Each structure stands twice: as structure tokens, then as C-alpha cells.
Amino acid sequence: MRSTKTIAILAMPGVQLLDVSGPLDVFAEANVQARAHAYRMRVIASHPGAICSSSGVRLMPDAVVGDEMDEPVHTLLVAGTPHAASTVSHLDVLTWLRERAPKVRRFGSVCSGAFVLAQAGLLNGRRVTTHWAVAEQLAREFPSVIVDADAIHVRDGRLRTAAGVTAGLDLALALVEEDMGRDIAMKVAAQLVMFFKRPGGQMQFSRKGEAVPSGRSALQEVQRWVAANPGSDHSVATLAARIGLSERHFARLFKQEVGVTPAAWVEDIRVAAARRLLEAGDAVPKQVAFECGFADADTLRRAFQRQVGITPAEYRKRFARAIA
DSSP states (O other): OOSOEEEEEEEOTTOOHHHHHHHHHHHHHHHHHHTSOOEEEEEEESSSSOEEOTTSOEEOOSEETTOOOSSOOSEEEEOOOTTGGGOOOOHHHHHHHHHHGGGSSEEEEETTHHHHHHHTTOSTTOEEOOOHHHHHHHHHHOTTSEEOSSOSEEEETTEEEEOSTTHHHHHHHHHHHHHHOHHHHHHHHHHTTOOSSOSSOGGGGOOTTSOOOOSSHHHHHHHHHHHHOTTSOOOHHHHHHHTTOOHHHHHHHHHHHHSSOHHHHHHHHHHHHHHHHHHHSSOOHHHHHHHTTOSSHHHHHHHHHHHHSSOHHHHHHHHOOOOO
């Protein structure tokens, strides 16, 4: 708190507004709570002119990539865009990031901004997170990057990365705690009506666990049967008999064409069915376990925590529709 820290956020065309405004509001509130000018906020554009966000709202940047800034940057963050995972950033932006990142105290990304850092070669060998919907793609396209698909935000040395959109607020709050201590950070969280430490990871929001039938038509028929009847007996023996194959041949063929074992696929379907029942709000975990084919509530809880990251009871509490 002895000196003002400059927070710079790189925002490119199509940026998600909350990836920029969310963190900036956290830092601004930290100034209020500390009664000090602890942070100076700057928005940097990739090209001259207003930045058109994904919502159509335009941002006027304080500087453009390549400009000399009046003060040294303490923390540099790259905001995400809905198309960042499918777009190669301009060479001048990547070159600028490679030059600037070693000169700042901290650098990182919000949401899909991680793809820009990865394209600049700044994530090699580092542990990061990004939005759950593109986490697998980031890991696949940049195999030297260690992707934690469930984390809300990750700290790895000078690198800080946040998951999807609102997780940028969580990351900014963590940075405030680093700089100004727990008390100020808790006051900021209270004023902004946000969790000081968000419970659970981001996989509780993911819908990627809902498996889709694949493989040859006979296997797809079996998968559709499982999806329509999650509570039935779906042992390998039962499923193999349904299409007239031996257990061994069925298991081998299923793994080869679907990509996972029959047991893993059945668990995916049952957990997805359990999520829908819990979201409906009128079934307790014990009843859900029975209707979705789990041996008991404990078996459901273990599978649910493994895939979703929280317990069925906690999931129901957070996501169930209000019952009149």
C-alpha cells in the first residue's frame, strides 16, 4: 500500500465486458475500502479506437499495444473473448505480450484470454485454468500447458489465470488479498456481495458431462436405452446381451468406438440424470440415487463429487428451482 500499483487489462475486439469491468470494479472498491489510491486501472487496446465488446458496448482504451505508458505496469491481465479459442491473435499483440510479461510483477488472463497467452508461448510448463467449455481444447492445442479444468483461479509463480467470466472477480479479489491483506479483501467482497472464497470449482456449472451417443448404430441404440432408463441394470453383461455380443467383445468394441468404458459412460449418464433431478428441487439424494441407478446415496455422492466437484446435497441447495 506504500505505492500505487498499475493494473493493465488487454482488451481485444469482441471482448466480454465483464472480463474487464469485473476485475476493475474489484480493484476500484479496494481503493475505497483502503481509503488510499492503491490501484490505478488502465485498459489497453490491441488497435487504435474504441473497443467493441461482445455485447455491443464500446470501451475507450487508455492506451494501445506498443504505446509507452506513463507508469510501470504492476499486473497485466488479458481479457477473454467468445472467439478467442478459435482465433490466432495478431503478431504485434503476441510480440508485445512476450516483451511486457517479463517486465511486470504479475501477469495472467481471465477466461479464454489464456489462449492468447498460450499463443505467445507464456504458458509453457505452467499450471493454468480457463473457462470449462474450452479447457480441453486448450490442453489439446497446447500440450505443454497444465490445465486445471475445475479451478476458479490458479496461481503459478508470477502467473495468475481465472476460469470463465465471473471468475475474473474471484481472481481480482485474490490479488487484492495478496497486496492488501485479508481484512481489506473481505470488506471488498462484502461490499460487492460476492463470495470471499467461492465454494467448489467451476465444473459444478459445466454441462460437458452429458454424454452423447456415438459409434456404430447398434452401440448408439444401447446408449440411447441407457439414457432413457438410467435406473435400470446396465452391467456389461446386460448391455452386451441387448445387442447379441459377448461381454468381452462388447466391452472392447464400446471402448474402441465410444472412447470410454461402458461403466464410465453409464456413470456419466447417471450423474447427468441426477443433476436434472436435483435441479428440479423435489427429490432428496437418497431418492435420486435410486431413480438414477446408483446402489445407494454414498455411491451417488462419490460419483457426483468426482464429476461435478461438490456433493449432491450442496448441488441441490445451489441449483434447485424454487418450489412453490
